[in-house]
Amino acid sequence: MNLRSAAYQATRRAGHVAIAVATLMGAATATASAQEGKTLRFAFQGTLNALDPYTLNETFTLGMLGNVYEGLTKRDKDLKIIPGLAERWEMLDPLHWRFHLRKDVKFANGNAFTADDVLFSADRIRADGSDLKTRIPADSEWIKVDDHTVDVKLKTPNPILFAEWDTFYIMDKEWAEKEGALKPVSAKDANPSPSAYRSNGTGPFTIESHEPGVKTIFKVNEGWWDKPEHNLAGVVFTPIAADGTRVAALLSGDVDLIEPVPVQDVERVKSDPNTDALVGPELRVMHLGFNQIRDELPTSDVKGKNPFRDPNVRKAFFQAIDIEAIKKRVMRGMSTPSALLIAEQLYERSGDFKRAPYDAEAAKKLLTDAGYPDGFTIGMDCPNDRYVNDEAICQAVVSMLAKIGVKVNLNAVPKAQYFAKVLAPGGYDTDFFLLGWTPSSLDSWNVLTSLATCRDEKGKGGPFNLGGYCNKKVDELAAQILVETDLAKRNDLIHQAYQILIDETSHIPLHQPSLAWGKRKNLDITQRADDQVLFYWARLN
Structure with a gap:
């Protein structure tokens, strides 16, 4: 292929992506108009595939699902561990921990969050097919004390027991049973069951529709237990693999946020009057x-x-x-x-x-x-x-x-x-x-x-x-x-x-x-060093 035809093909591909993005933006605008809020349009270089929270131990996937699911703990904007679905915990002795769960928390489908969901999730994350087995000790014993109290008994002391639990997302036992999602979807599974592309968490957003490799539409979970810091009605995620197309979509205003900004384009994004680049150290x-x-x-x-x-x-x-x-x-x-x-x-x-x-x-x-x-x-x-x-x-x-x-x-x-x-x-x-x-x-x-x-x-x-x-x-x-x-x-x-x-x-x-994220200047969002893109800290002005 000569340079002229290569340029034509690149322009043609970019045009197709721009049309697809414009179509998505129209759908997103309709969704947003039904609610009082704004729609964040986000593009990443890779795809979001299975929605099973135990399929892939990968930062981008865990970050996306962290907008929908929650762990017993969370991490704040400075990566400090804070309470999540567990409002507090205590070490009764070096081998015995107790976690006190929040009351009046519901999953997106309305099911109540209880200790049964925690025990179910602890078993499921350790099952064959899970890519997150190391989140909890394999030989730990999980005990339901009552509907909102869970004990964890260990064979050996573990001073960092819950250090990874912000991404040990809790699943709804009743929903999983109904959906046929009792076992984790393996990242190695070429033909996963339909449940791999459905979700039901306790987090600030739900997934309205998911087309792997095409688009994913998030909407606000109106029944979320916590107080929102964002001002969004929803989010449209579009994978855009080509660096030049992704940057062009940001500069033209077709999207509000992209990741990553190619290193050669950081200054270009910074110099545009309508965009900026968030650059910071990454822990990877x-x-x-x-x-x-x-x-x-x-x-x-x-x-x-x-x-x-x-x-x-x-x-x-x-x-x-x-x-x-x-x-x-x-x-x-x-x-x-x-x-x-x-x-x-x-x-x-x-x-x-x-x-x-x-x-x-x-x-x-x-x-x-x-x-x-x-x-x-x-x-x-x-x-x-x-x-x-x-x-x-x-x-x-x-x-x-x-x-x-x-x-x-x-x-x-x-x-x-x-x-x-x-x-x-x-x-x-x-x-x-x-x-x-x-x-x-x-x-x-x-x-x-x-x-x-x-x-x-x-x-x-x-x-x-x-x-x-x-x-x-x-x-x-x-x-x-x-x-x-x-x-x-x-x-x-x-x-x-x-x-x-x-x-x-x-x-x-x-x-x-x-880290190099590109954003429109009317967007405020927290960039953590762990590179998780968390919509619940985004505000469109």
Whole structure:
């Protein structure tokens, strides 16, 4: 395709999107006119798929569903834990917690919220198919004291028991039974039941209609128990994958809010008299991972063995990556290189660790010492609509590894296809991959247990340890970290675990991207560092 025809096709696609957005805006205006309020029009680069709150442990999906569902706890604008559906709680002893539930709370369909819903949700989130099993201890016992009191009994102490419960969304037991939604919808399920696309929460919004990949219309839950801070009648969410089209929709006024703003367009959005960019630090860390569990890698030309089982190979890949070049050329300065798999703000001793230096010659020597003087071929999986400049980051990595003789065949696909592949049934189907991680507890235990504890080929163990890295000492440390209540001792244990990951090059931490949301100037909305887009803090003036 020549440049002229390429430009024509791009313009034609943009026109189709603009027409679709205009159509949606007309529908949204009609919805808003029926209520006193305004309709927020929001566009994100990726799609909202299943509405089951336990399907996908992903920030965007959890944020969208956090407008509809609620947990026993919440987090405020500064990410501090505050009461949610539980108005208060107490630790009766180190193994016994009691949660006092709010009374007179109803689900959107009018069903009363009670302890039965909490017990049902605690069982459901731990069931097969759930992507959020680590939200609560697998062996915890949940007991109904009365309709508005729940006890949780533990086998071992857990000082961060409820740190992740703002996204442990409570479901309506009666509704789930009626809808045939007793079991979680798996992210790996290519043909989920119709209940996957319906919702019923206690939150400030309900979902009026949902067409995955096309649009989702939220409306205000008039029966919400809390006092609204927003002034909206509803929200129309439209996925717009193309960066240029998404920015154009904001600048033209077709949408009020977009995420992300491509790093190259931040100043353009800021300079427009009608728009602005919200830019701030993000708690996500991007990293690369290796398949270390298989005896032979399906996408490699190395036969009979797995080169990624050799720490010299993993370190060679690390030292071949020029993180400063990625920061300057790909991220346009909007990233902070990371030495750890956790954001530096979330671990007070993160300054003790430094990245291995970029050194292509040292990387070549490491490959030679490992028996690969001419490099080898490997496949790489990468989303192209999930993270800021995700595909561009992967392309940069491909180019850098080529300089040390490694040929990378890049498979960059939309996030729905990406997650379906890397979390595929019967084993995690990826040899080399890009992933971003924000610990839902804002704590190192979540990082370690999710990304670095051992798992088997069927996925039992670290749920997002896609590459199957395994060191039993890290598992032991993670278990100790979970129960240690002395902060200094706990930080020492965390330090030991991170040191092992660095020494063995378990993964390659890349950077913390900067958040970049684009908005119309008549919109006020809170941007939290966890990157959840929460409509209940939005006001259109």
